[in-house]
Amino acid sequence: MIGFEDLGLDVTLLNAISDMGWTLPTPIQIEAVPAGLAGRDIFAQAQTGTGKTGTYALIIMARTEPGSKKPTSLVLTPTRELATQVENEIYKLSKYTGHRSISIYGGASISDQTYGLRRGADIVVGTPGRLKDMITRGALDLSEITEVVLDEADRMLDMGFADELNFIMDAVPKEKHTLLFSATMAESIKRIAFNRMQDPMEISVSRDEPVSDLVTQYWIPMSRGAKAEMLEHVVTNGSPKTVVFSQTKRMVDTLADEMSHKITVGTLHGDMPQAKRERTIRSFRNNRFQVLIATDVAARGLDINNIDLVVNFDVPMDSENYLHRIGRTGRAGKEGVAVSFVTKQEEYHIRQYERETGKRIRKVRADEMPSAGTMIVEDYVKAPAKAQRQFAAAPVQEKKKPVRPVIATTEDGKKMVVLQINLGRDDGFSKTQILDLVKRVGKLDDSFIGNVGLGRSKSFIEIREDRSDRTMETMSEYRHKRKDVLMEPAEHKSKYQENKPKKGDGQY
Numbered sequence: 047m048i049g050f051e052d053l054g055l056d057v058t059l060l061n062a063i064s065d066m067g068w069t070l071p072t073p074i075q076i077e078a079v080p081a082g083l084a085g086r087d088i089f090a091q092a093q094t095g096t097g098k099t100g101t102y103a104l105i106i107m108a109r110t111e112p113g114s115k116k117p118t119s120l121v122l123t124p125t126r127e128l129a130t131q132v133e134n135e136i137y138k139l140s141k142y143t144g145h146r147s148i149s150i151y152g153g154a155s156i157s158d159q160t161y162g163l164r165r166g167a168d169i170v171v172g173t174p175g176r177l178k179d180m181i182t183r184g185a186l187d188l189s190e191i192t193e194v195v196l197d198e199a200d201r202m203l204d205m206g207f208a209d210e211l212n213f214i215m216d217a218v219p220k221e222k223h224t225l226l227f228s229a230t231m232a233e234s235i236k237r238i239a240f241n242r243m244q245d246p247m248e249i250s251v252s253r254d255e256p257v258s259d260l261v262t263q264y265w266i267p268m269s270r271g272a273k274a275e276m277l278e279h280v281v282t283n284g285s286p287k288t289v290v291f292s293q294t295k296r297m298v299d300t301l302a303d304e305m306s307h308k309i310t311v312g313t314l315h316g317d318m319p320q321a322k323r324e325r326t327i328r329s330f331r332n333n334r335f336q337v338l339i340a341t342d343v344a345a346r347g348l349d350i351n352n353i354d355l356v357v358n359f360d361v362p363m364d365s366e367n368y369l370h371r372i373g374r375t376g377r378a379g380k381e382g383v384a385v386s387f388v389t390k391q392e393e394y395h396i397r398q399y400e401r402e403t404g405k406r407i408r409k410v411r412a413d414e415m416p417s418a419g420t421m422i423v424e425d426y427v428k429a430p431a432k433a434q435r436q437f438a439a440a441p442v443q444e445k446k447k448p449v450r451p452v453i454a455t456t457e458d459g460k461k462m463v464v465l466q467i468n469l470g471r472d473d474g475f476s477k478t479q480i481l482d483l484v485k486r487v488g489k490l491d492d493s494f495i496g497n498v499g500l501g502r503s504k505s506f507i508e509i510r511e512d513r514s515d516r517t518m519e520t521m522s523e524y525r526h527k528r529k530d531v532l533m534e535p536a537e538h539k540s541k542y543q544e545n546k547p548k549k550g551d552g553q554y
């Protein structure tokens with residue numbers, strides 16, 4: 047998994063990213079940031095929602111010193127709304143670098159903007175018409191610009207800004223680094239890239255397809271007070287792998303406290319340090335706990351393919367967040383269910399999201415609410431024959447069962463759980479070395495460990511049941527020679543039993 051710290055950004059930007067609550071870079075950030083930092087021109091097809099603003103904001107800040115007399119970066123956007131939005135994001139990301147930014151757009155006071163420029167700005171974000179105006183008036187000096195960004199270039203051309211664009215591009219120094227973002231790759235855009243850029247790297251990313259047809263959406267009317275009980279009902283029934291969304295960190299923590307007595311949960315919110323968030327995501331991906339409770343910000347970009355159920359514990363504030371939340375399930379060809387718990391006051395949002403997404407959000411009464419698995423079954427029963435055959439081939443309920451630990455009992459009657467670890471002979475381990483590693487890292491003495499079985503790429507090890515969770519947790523935070531160690535319940539019960547040693551020989 048690639049993290050922000052792998053992209054070549056320094057700590058001032060990494061800290062600001064962490065404050066933004068961004069857990070992992072988006073695909074365009076992964077592709078474009080390292081190339082952009084190295085000075086490569088970039089020609090990217092990317093829409094809003096892909097993280098494109100962050101991409102270029104990080105690149106230009108990493109490549110320029112703050113506190114310059116004249117602006118060093120110029121960002122062109124088609125509208126004042128986008129200019130303000132972009133400047134706002136740059137402002138937040140510059141928290142520790144100290145870059146000063148300003149937005150310059152039509153319809154606002156020219157003298158205020160002139161004054162702002164005179165006070166000094168490293169990054170100017172603006173619309174083409176007003177920027178040209180400020181250049182002509184002598185209020186904006188572009189002679190020190192080294193970074194130029196054209197954001198939504200296709201829209202700027204559609205809006206008739208071609209002349210202004212050319213004027214501005216002629217006003218910046220010839221030696222510059224150019225980043226172009228466009229939703230389309232129309233001929234007119236390609237011409238700019240060809241004429242104005244140096245061997246640009248072409249990148250094309252699509253926005254996360256937010257609502258796949260594989261997501262069935264439900265909403266349940268209920269009072270606020272009934273939500274916690276309903277949540278427990280849906281996640282304990284059929285054990286779906288679940289992400290629960292709530293708007294506040296406090297509610298995330300409260301829910302986790304309440305639920306952790308009954309099922310395995312993890313939490314994700316903006317206050318957690320980056321490393322911890324990544325660990326949580328990794329554990330969730332590896333089925334180490336069943337339910338992830340998260341805020342919107344923290345779960346942005348959460349890319350896990352086998353989430354069965356998304357629960358909106360409260361209804362998100364806008365359709366973008368709604369789409370983003372429910373898009374965590376129904377990925378990679380697997381079906382998923384999204385269910386929103388809706389109070390009277392929240393109902394109008396649901397109707398709005400139905401309208402905006404063009405997809406039905408089916409109402410179910412609280413007392414009709416079966417387990418998530420059963421809901422999927424219902425859909426299949428009503429679906430065309432092909433889907434039913436598919437269903438018959440892969441029963442949903444069975445697929446949903448989390449891995450159950452294999453239990454062994456030692457001669458003196460202690461319950462041992464068989465765990466597997468992704469290290470083996472190929473990683474240079476002998477059986478004793480595996481045993482020593484688990485003892486040392488897991489802080490266990492011999493009384494907690496039973497037999498060890500060494501395989502090529504993985505090994506099996508018996509751990510006393512009451513210490514198994516903690517051991518899996520600590521071992522999975524460990525790295526061996528840059529390899530992320532993963533310890534989890536053993537998968538293959540039959541194989542394990544087949545290979546079970548004769549009493550006393552201590553091997554599998």
Ligand code: AMP
Nearest residue numbers: 068070071072094095096097098099346
């Ligand atoms: P954009 O595509 O630039 O319009 O960004 C869409 C939204 O995603 C904005 O709210 C950004 O603040 C947010 N965003 C950008 N990058 C990330 C990331 N790596 N993780 C989470 N959110 C992000």
